[in-house]
Amino acid sequence: MTTTPEPDDFLEIGGTRLQSRLFVGTGKFGDDALIPAVCEASGAQVITMALRRVDLDAGPANLMGHIPAHMVRLPNTSGARTADEAVRIARLARAMGCGHWIKIEVVADSRHLLPDGYATARATETLAREGFVVLPYMNPDLYVARSLADAGAAAVMPLGAPIGTNRGLRTREMIAVLIEDLALPVIVDAGIGRPSQACEAMEMGAAACLVNTAIATAADPVGMARAFGRAVAAGREAFLSGPGAVRARASASSPLTGFLGQDGGRAPQEVAP
Amino acid sequence: MSFAPACAALHDGETARAIETADEAAVLRALDAPAPGPHDLAALLSPAAAAHLEALARRAHETTVRHFGRTIQLFTPLYLSNHCTNGCVYCGFNSANRIPRAQLTPPQALEEGRAIAATGLRQLLLLTGEAPARAGTDYIAACARLLRPLFPSLAVEVHALSEDDYRVLVRAGVDGMTMFQETYDRTLYATLHPRGPKRDYAWRLDAPQRACRAGMRTVNIGALLGLAPWRLEVFATAMHARYLQRHHPGVDLAISLPRMRPHAGAWQPAHPLTDSDLVQAMTALRLFLPQAGITISTRESPTLRDNLVPLGVTRMSAGVSTAVGGHTGGEAGTGQFEISDPRGVQDMCAALRRRGYQPVFKDWEPLADAAPGAA
Secondary structure (H helix, E strand, O other): OOOOOOOOOOEEEOOEEEOOOEEEEOOOOOOHHHHHHHHHHHOOOEEEEEHHHOOHHHHHHOHHHHOOOOOEEEEEOOOOOOHHHHHHHHHHHHHOOOOOEEEEOOEOOOOOOOEOHHHHHHHHHHHHHOOOEEEEEEOOOHHHHHHHHHHOOOOEEEEOOOOOOOOOOOOHHHHHHHHHHOOOOEEEEOOOOOHHHHHHHHHHOOOEEEEOHHHHOOOOHHHHHHHHHHHHHHHHHHHHHOOOOOOOOOOOOOOOOHHHOOOOOOOOOOOOO | OOOHHHHHHHOOOHHHHHHHHOOHHHHHHHHHOOOOOHHHHHHHOOHHHHHHHHHHHHHHHHHHHHHHOOEEEEEEEEEEEOOOOOOOOOOOOOOOOOOOOOEOOHHHHHHHHHHHHOOOOOEEEEEEOOOOOOOOHHHHHHHHHHHOOOOOEEEEEOOOOOHHHHHHHHHOOOOEEEEEEEOOOHHHHHHHOOOOHHHOHHHHHOHHHHHHHHOOOEEEEEEOEOOOOHHHHHHHHHHHHHHHHHHOOOOEEEEEOOEOOOOOOOOOOOOOOOHHHHHHHHHHHHHHOOOOEEEEOOOOOHHHHHHHHHHOOOEEEOOOOOOOOOOOOOOOOOOOOOOOOOOOHHHHHHHHHHOOOEEEOOOOOOOOOOOOOOO
16 A cells, blocks of 8 residues: 655645655666556656657657656756756757756766766756756765755755666765755655665655666566655655654663653752751 | 877786686686776686676676666668778778779768668768778768768768867767777787778777767777687777776767678688677676677677677667668678678567567767757
8 A cells, every 4th residue: 555645745846746756767668668657656747858868750669658648757968968968958858848847967977977066057057047947966965066056956866876876875974964954855866776775765854766777677667666656655754754863772761860850850958967 | 198008018918818817716706896897807708707607697787787778779880982992801891802892972871871760770870991082081071961860879980080080070960989990919900901091000099089089979999809819809998998988988988899700711710709709708898897888780690689688788780781872772792791680670679679678769869959058
């Protein structure tokens, strides 16, 4: 049974209220025809697609044809190596009818595939000014995150681990800093390999998770999409419910200082000589 | 800056010995290494690793699926010209070979491109022999400008050019470059290329780097496997790729594994590879270069190509003719080499889908026509 989020709990981005806090992707599927079932099973309302793979001339084989109409389209700038390329891709995406949300990816290192924070901030500034809802993919770095916020980002999307690695929340401490510091939604993107890791990110207070590789390359992508949808919802509910603090040592349920009482005990009485 | 000094050092005998003598413990360590280094690569290419081919294949499969998913990019070559001034002893275009010579005019190239685009393909590789007086940079650029609107990704496999010439091609819409060094063994190279401009080993060796500097997005390198002992050739190819990645991190590096096959009556490769050798080469490369593209051509048979799909391949050619004008009924007998997989695009797609893989036609959106960014 899927847990039900708090009725008034929603994520608002770019004026759109999202009930689901799982974003899914379109890359790496053995068959794009799986995408509608993945969307349905996961409950996701936002889906990202690389504009480089979109071919409007491809007829029924066109990737966009597999995306259910109710989904918010989040084209990404995969392949961009500079801020200028990201800006051009974003404009093309809008001109091609992919909407005005854009996930900025500027990656100028094809070996490590880590995002370039400086270029990402420049592209964010330009595109936010042009009215895009900008969601930049980033290293979880506080200063870059503040630059992105100042540049007009609608959210930040820090990586949990290098993209495609399925290694989980390796950057946990830094993501926690962003969640604590930023007024913007923090959406954990890249590296999440298992539903339990997405759940953990949500328990920490992440606003949402974007998961692609772990779903698309699972033996049963639809089943995995459902599992991620539940894990993200569970993590969110846990966060809202205020999980108990984590302690390094066991904590006795009969505290040693209980005898002091709520008023802190009596002051010492003067003793007669 | 050049790969040449490092490449020369690879041929001092030490590297070949390290590969030949790696023991089973080194192979097992390499198989477990989170980020295999050059020593690990030597072990993975060693004779000792042949006994662990299944383990290699499994890791290569997992690595490839994580980074590329279950997808294979499809492309096809378009042979513009088979005029050639070189005498490469193994090549069908060798200037001494009495084959019909042909060259498409740019409008003919466009017709050929239309026939290819009608099959759904969106990635094209333009090829010529080396005859710059007939098929030089301006000619290739003219063909590229006409073909660009049909093909979002346009690559060239032509003779080694200067950085400026590569820039001319980039401006004409070319975004990829393929260059096989043929062999990294400089002494052997000299005997295999007895005449013609291609004799210049060093000029060719640095061509991929010049292409990187000129702004090519994708650079695809390789050795023609079978000319020299394959283990060291593959090692050198990998180190060349790593060198290019370090110096040009924004470029997508890819490696081809073109294997020469013995042919009756034709030139015989001195060091032919078995299928197992080819699999070992590919899977070792995948572990050493997890993000690199790996290309397999139609030199290989349909059965072998299908079986190689899960082992690390990311790009395959389909619907191939190596003849000039081969897609619009051009002259027969002008081909560079015999292909072993004659399947058309639809058949290739069906074969990939049967294995649970998605054929990918388009992987780039040309930005030249988009409004420039103010960023």
